Amino acid sequence: MAKMFIVAAVIIMVMKGITAETINVGDANRWINPPSPELYTSWAAEHTFAVGDVLVFQFTTNFHTVAMVTEAGYDACDAGNAVIHTEGPTEITLNRPGEFFFICTVGTHCDNGQKFAINVTGTAAAAAPVPTSLPVEPTPTDAGSSPPMPLISTFFSVSFVAFIVALLY
Numbered sequence: 001m002a003k004m005f006i007v008a009a010v011i012i013m014v015m016k017g018i019t020a021e022t023i024n025v026g027d028a029n030r031w032i033n034p035p036s037p038e039l040y041t042s043w044a045a046e047h048t049f050a051v052g053d054v055l056v057f058q059f060t061t062n063f064h065t066v067a068m069v070t071e072a073g074y075d076a077c078d079a080g081n082a083v084i085h086t087e088g089p090t091e092i093t094l095n096r097p098g099e100f101f102f103i104c105t106v107g108t109h110c111d112n113g114q115k116f117a118i119n120v121t122g123t124a125a126a127a128a129p130v131p132t133s134l135p136v137e138p139t140p141t142d143a144g145s146s147p148p149m150p151l152i153s154t155f156f157s158v159s160f161v162a163f164i165v166a167l168l169y
């Protein structure tokens with residue numbers, strides 16, 4: 001029994017490891033008109049991005065913007081008809097795998113390097129929120145087996161407690 005708890009706890013820790021992260025764009029520099037054109041490309045190269053992660057663009061409202069653009073828009077510093085976020089901070093969830101391109105649309109900021117491209121790894125399903133409104137159907141006769149996916153949050157809580165219990169022994 002204790003072994004099962006430990007296995008469950010390990011699964012939970014792995015799950016926690018792949019849980020969405022909040023990532024501050026530019027780290028301490030925040031989202032600025034960069035002093036060097038490589039600031040954000042360097043920043044992006046130093047980070048990894050996974051589906052479900054949230055990018056936080058820290059800036060004073062109206063001093064900068066955030067637009068998620070196409071690759072062509074990124075190259076040309078042209079937002080086209082992309083949504084332009086003007087309120088700081090702006091948070092953008094990376095909701096799919098693949099390439100994302102971000103620019104600031106204020107003045108020559110983008111030309112100065114206030115832009116970056118990232119490649120997001122993972123699967124779209126990984127970011128799907130756990131449904132909380134689904135009816136939970138307990139299966140008492142099947143208590144020993146792995147719980148089905150909709151019970152994942154219950155599984156999480158129970159396993160965490162089990163992990164603590166396991167630590168005590």
Ligand SMILES: [Cu+2]
Nearest residue numbers: 064104106109
């Ligand atoms: Cu800007």
